[in-house]
Amino acid sequence: HPDIARVCLRPLPVLKAYRQRLSSFLSGGEQQMVAIGRMLMSDPEIMLLDEPSVALSPVAVDIVVKAMLELRQRGASLLLVEQRTDVATRVCDRLYVMTHGEIVDEMKPETIRSGGMSILNKYLG
Numbered sequence: 001h002p003d004i005a006r007v008c009l010r011p012l013p014v015l016k017a018y019r020q021r022l023s024s025f026l027s028g029g030e031q032q033m034v035a036i037g038r039m040l041m042s043d044p045e046i047m048l049l050d051e052p053s054v055a056l057s058p059v060a061v062d063i064v065v066k067a068m069l070e071l072r073q074r075g076a077s078l079l080l081v082e083q084r085t086d087v088a089t090r091v092c093d094r095l096y097v098m099t100h101g102e103i104v105d106e107m108k109p110e111t112i113r114s115g116g117m118s119i120l121n122k123y124l125g
Contacts, residue, residue, distance in 0.1 A: 013065060028055035036067055047071060050081045065090050089113050 025036050053061045068091045080090045089109035097105040
């Protein structure tokens with residue numbers, strides 16, 4: 001329904017310019033935003049997102065983060081797999097670190113934002 005599409009795509013305004021194009025002609029980042037827009041249209045209670053910032057420009061990452069935050073405000077839960085801690089700390093309430101398929105640590109975003117811990121130093125250094 002067109003009205004539902006307009007409401008759901010509000011957090012992704014850049015897609016409006018491409019509404020008459022086939023997604024196969026869009027860049028990887030634009031295709032990623034189309035996929036997120038499709039998820040928004042289903043008004044999910046839970047979203048599973050695997051590296052939503054991959055192949056996106058910094059501007060596009062900000063747009064996607066705003067869309068995820070809007071979903072959270074609507075009451076949706078997000079399970080986010082993300083290597084970029086700057087994205088994860090903006091969106092998540094809790095962060096889990098996995099190594100070799102096992103959770104090895106849990107922390108709050110504030111721990112990373114305050115500079116209290118470098119994940120790379122702790123686990124790789």
